[in-house]
Amino acid sequence: MSTSGSDAATPSTRSSSALPRASAQDGTHPRPQMLRAAWASLDGPWAFRHDDDDVGLAEGWAAGLPDAGEIRVPFPPESSASGVEVRGFHPVVWYARRLTADDLARAGAGDPSGRVLLHLGAVDHSARVWVDGALVGEHVGGHTPFVVDVTAAVRAAGQGEPLVVVRAEDDPHDAAQPRGKQDWHEEPHGIWYHRTTGIWQTVWLEAVPATSVEHLRWLPAPGALGRSALDLTVRLRGRAPAGSRVRVVLRHDDEVLAEVAQAVRPDAREVDLRVPVAGQRNGQAEHELTWSPETPRLLDAVVALEVAGDAGDAPRPVDAVSSYVGLRTAEVAHGAFLLNGHPYDVRSVLNQGYWPESHLAAPSPQALRREVELVRELGFTACRVHQKVEDPRFLFWADRLGLLVWGEAPGAYEFSARAVHRLVAEWMEVVDRDASHPCVVTWVPFNESWGIQQVRDDPAQQAYARALTDLTRALDPTRPVVCNDGWEQQNTDIATVHDYEGDGAVLAPRYADAAARDRLLGGLGPAGRPMLVGGAADAGQPVMLTEFGGISFQPGGGREGAWGYTAAEDAGDWTARIAALYDAVRASSFLAGSCYTQLTDTEQETNGLLDAQRRPKAPVEDIRRAVTGGAG
16 A cells, blocks of 8 residues: 555546555555545654643643654553653643645645545544644544544645644543543553553545545345345545436456446435345355455455536546455354354454553554464454454454454443443444444443443443443444343343353353353353343343453563463463363353453463463464364
8 A cells, every 4th residue: 555645646536547456455554444545644753742730722732832742653652662651640642743745745635626634543532633723623532533624724834834733631530431441540450551642543644535435334235135235335525516426346356246336315425325246146156255264355346436427428536445345244043153144153362452562552553464363373263352442454454364353342430421421422433433344243332341330230221231232233233242241231142251260170061051051141150240130031142251261371480460360380281271271162062152361461461372572472383272172
């Protein structure tokens, strides 16, 4: 993917011929399922200041930061990668950077009627953005992207370099704020980690036409049809010219699989299309194009906004973007998780997505690819991204290399009207952002009753958990939803349990047979909490052991105060314990999947299969054998 602008089509001449092939990109584009020919990363050095006394607004810092230091975006100021590495309580931070002529050229700017958009991948937790002192945008939600239109400021600057200023506010003691595993203590304790404040995903610039494609949402068509047809929603920015249409061309390699066009109604902001894949009509050939971890086939698409030409003339291109999609269905039935209509044993690992040098931000785009590769090399077919909304480039590599992903909301820690509003608003943005990725097969809006601590007995919290689960289904009816991962569940599509018993011989009888299943779902789970609450009954849904293991092991010793749920003495003892736990899982007559805790050591937790630097604690083949039983 080029960011130089040298191969860019200007907004007035956009066509599919200038577009990169989305499925073959190099993994650096921050929005991998909607590419144009040019974009400009603004990552790198920015001016930076803490504002502990919150005086910046009153003193006019929006027009420029006085006495500023430097930070390396997109790394949070608590991290060493940022160059700041200040980890105390600093709830307000400011950033500033000028937009240069080179930035604008690389973004593809040049059409005087077009727009220039500033994208911010994630800013924790609330943000305001100014350009040359004028407020151009605000956003609340620390894990989701937002876009501000900076066209007017760029034009007003003429040949000058407009100044972008970002103010981020992230109160470390606000328990109503969705924060995931970020600690509210000054130093990490228990299972919580150093904070990630402010900008922590890529900031980038893009030029678009006056009317442009703003967002794509690909979903499988309902039912079994989802393996032979796709439903696409195209969201537009600006008013489409009269006589406009959206045209979609779907390809696999050089073969055109489908071409569909849909007229744009006057003043419409969204256009819905069904894209049938004719080659899938032969049921015997159904699996030749479907996506799975074993065969991660991606289909390329070009989505173009066109306007009718004069009589006899071809339609004129207004905007075009490159995308990709995977044909696959994910559902539950008959006590099983079904991928593409067939039972699939979900062998997953818990991934905190945390790096010692950069915290929640990945140290590089390449690190995201390597993370997916490591999960696969260790024998897993899935990962549960835990209490974090991961960088979209991670999802791209999961799509391309073949890895199922469970998408999970970062939890708040109190139940209040403010906490409900924040989590619901941000979760809706998460589902909107990630629903098109074939790798994402399950949504998890709550974990271990975080933010709904009294859900066992409180009707209001029970209503909240049910409502957000149902809202998730309304936003995306094509994937299972886990109501409250671990325990105290209601209308859940998958009954999930967390069990950190360290002895495989003790674990095995808990999940042995139908009687064990009845005992589990009919009473208290391993953590002493009821599995079902609020009058919920066992509906025959699949059961998965979605947290287990957590065995601490530090080769050669190491961190003082490190912990896991149990501990191993040496590498042989460690792999033998893991194998025994997996033997118990494999012996179960009803478990439909599992998720081992966890992929890497994280801060004080030393229960990873890899250390914090992603080095395996035993030979990879030994870990893989323990995880798969030698079968995968």
